[in-house]
Amino acid sequence: MSSHSLSTFSNMDVDVAIIGAGPSGAIAASLLHQQGKRVVVLEKQHFPRFSIGESLLPCAMQFIEQAGMLDAVEKAGFQFKNGAAFRYQNNYTTFDFTDKFTPGPGTTFQVQRGEFDKILADTAAKQGVEIHYGHTVDHIDLTHEPVISVSTEDAQQYQINAKFILDASGFGRVLPRLLDLEIPSNLPPRSAIFTHIEDNISDSTFDRNKILISVHPQHKDIWYWLIPFSNNRCSIGVVAEPHLLARLQGTLEQQLMTIVNEEPGLNRLLSDAKVVQECATLKGYSANVSTLATDKFALLGNAGEFLDPVFSSGVTIAMQSASMAAATLLKQLDGQHVNWQEEYAAPLMKGVNTFRTYVQAWYDGRFQDVIFYQQANPAIKQMICSILAGYAWDTNNPFVAESERRLNTVVALCQDNDPV
Structure with missing residues (x-):
């Protein structure tokens, strides 16, 4: 059902070829298939396969429902999540995603x-x-309608003639590489080290329903994620600029545990934890492109731009882009003229750039001052909570519509009254 039943592949004609079967690819494929379009998805790997981006945002639930996948996700027994917790030294604060400015799942x-x-x-x-599955895109020809050259694991080769290509290849970034679209990110290069642990957390005050973001006690631009799962396991990771990790010695696991133990709260919480997966690292992950879409292709999620894991925006951006691209593409396939820059790229980037404002302000410390501010105005906290819940495209929210100006106003108030 989910892979080809024949032993040989012949050339095929489709409406849409999608590269990658991750969240953006699966949702875009579903939305297009619902409207009667012939779609083929090409996935280089076999599922299940490991990936980070494990703490979803409530905003993403809308797209899962739109694609008719909500029932399957709800039945899977995943860990419920209702917010985010932040810790820096003796400061601890939480955001309840149901107490937010923007309508939608909380x-x-x-x-x-x-x-x-x-x-x-x-x-x-x-x-x-x-x-x-196990099919690799080797070459793209956009001279006329897109022609995709594909190879299988057993060295078969075939072509797909498509009216349009969606690149949902994530960090594989297939089209940016093949079409030379990559440009440097404006964010500094950072590295992440991460693994899964059997956490054995005995602290009854620990809230498994929230991601915990901890800040290194001496270096405010080093932070940790702790994402509880429903099976007594957690995802644990640290993110920093490479020079701040260079002092760490030993294996990746030793490096990760050394720096985790430098944060007293995590050291205490994870005193009985056991690493259950080989540690991995991701370096220089921030990426950007010169073109997000034309009348022949569109880039979804991380294939276009990846910012940073700090607010778990990756899967939400991926799903948002899938929904927006599918709606735009349906118009084009039905014979309407589409301006991909105005109808897809610019609206998508509005939310991406909102996240960018808060990512940059996290690392320079301004947003941390706001998050850890003890006398928060409830209405402002609800607006910021909406962004943390993924609603970065809601221009009714002043912190989306004018993200930099509004943030700086609040930062000045927090710093004047309660410097962290």
């Missing part, structure tokens, strides 16, 4: 991405979407 899940991504892809396949 809860979501924390997920092992291997299982989560497979559920989305399998649901798309059950809906009738054609997905080929």
Whole structure:
């Protein structure tokens, strides 16, 4: 059902070829298939496969529902999530995503991405979407209508003639590489080290329904994620500029545990933790492109731009882009003229740039001053909570509409009254 039943592949004609079966690819495929378009999804790997981006945002639930996948996700037994907690030294604060400015879901899940991504892809396949695993895109010809050269694991080669290509390849960034679209990110290069642990947390005050973001006690631009799962496990990771990690010695696991133990709260919480997965690292992950879309292709999620993992925006941006691109593409496939810059790229970047404001302000310390401010104005906290919950496209929210100006106003108030 979800992979080709024949032993040989012949050339095929489709409306849309999608590169990648992750969240953006699966959701875009489902939305297009619902409207009667012939879609094929090409996935280089086999599912389940490990990925980070495990703490979903409530905003993403809308797109899961739109794609008819909500029931499958809710039945999977993932860890319920209703907010985010932040700790720096003796400061601890929480954001309840149900107490937010923007309408929409206020809860979501924390997920092992291997299982989560497979559920989305399998649901798309059950809906009738054609997905080929172990198939690699080797070449793209955009001279006329897109022609895609594909190879299989057993060295077969075939071509797909498509009316349009959606690149949902994530960090694989297939089209940016093949079409030379990559440009440097305006964010400094950072590295992440991460793993899964059997956490054995005995502290009854620890809230498993929230991601915990901890800040290093001496270096405010080093931070940690702790994402509880429903099976007594957590995802743990640290993010910093490479020079701040260079002092760490030993294996990746030793490096990660050394720096985790430098944060007293995590050291205490994880005193009985056991690493259950090989540690991994991701370096220089921030990326950007010169073109997000034309009348022949569009880039979804991380294939276009990846900012930073700090507010778990990656999967939400991926799903938002899938929904927006599918709606725009349906118009084009139905014969309407589409301006991809005005109808897809610019609206998508409005939310991405909102997240960028808060990512940059997190690392320079301004947003941390706001998050840890003890006398928060409830209405302002609700507006910021909406962004943390993923609603970065809601221009009714002043902190979206004028993100930099509004943030700086609040930063000045916090710093004047209660410097952290």
